[in-house]
Amino acid sequence: xxxxxxxxxxxxxxxxxxxxxxxxxxxxxxxxxxxxxxxxxxxxxxxxxxxxxxxxxxxxxxxxxxxxxxxxxxxxxxxxxxxxxxxxxxxxxxxxxxxxxxxxxxxxxxxxxxxxxxxxxxxxxxxxxxxxxxxxxxxxxxxxxxx
Numbered sequence: 001x002x003x004x005x006x007x008x009x010x011x012x013x014x015x016x017x018x019x020x021x022x023x024x025x026x027x028x029x030x031x032x033x034x035x036x037x038x039x040x041x042x043x044x045x046x047x048x049x050x051x052x053x054x055x056x057x058x059x060x061x062x063x064x065x066x067x068x069x070x071x072x073x074x075x076x077x078x079x080x081x082x083x084x085x086x087x088x089x090x091x092x093x094x095x096x097x098x099x100x101x102x103x104x105x106x107x108x109x110x111x112x113x114x115x116x117x118x119x120x121x122x123x124x125x126x127x128x129x130x131x132x133x134x135x136x137x138x139x140x141x142x143x144x145x146x147x
Contacts, residue, residue, distance in 0.1 A: 024070045025147050028089055028128075029057065029139055030117055031101030032110075033075035043107030045135065053103075056136025063140040069147075071139070076104075079113045083120050090124040097129045097147045099139055105132050 076082035
């Protein structure tokens with residue numbers, strides 16, 4: 001009787017997981033920290049909330065994982081530390097794609113922040129495809145357009 005495949009040691013298992021992670025396409029999702037957003041202000045979709053943003057991101061992450069992508073979230077503030085936060089994430093590993101959220105991109109009040117983030121991505125991940133979502137639950141569609 002044939003034995004099922006079992007990792008012979010933790011080290012072998014860890015090596016397999018590392019190899020698997022190298023095969024997955026990596027995505028950095030950059031967006032405003034939803035706990036900092038006042039969704040009642042102009043420029044944000046009516047009815048949007050912190051809970052809806054986080055639920056949409058989680059659903060997109062699960063969809064992407066099922067398609068062989070790894071999504072890492074990068075939440076920023078409105079500009080005080082945003083560039084440094086994005087730079088630090090981009091310097092931790094290779095990303096095949098960077099998705100910039102609609103909260104940063106679509107709200108005219110965040111134009112300067114959007115420009116700063118684009119320039120940090122361009123400088124620190126020039127190989128990465130850049131994409132944009134329209135809402136948290138469509139991150140996977142944005143990513144699939146480019147990788």
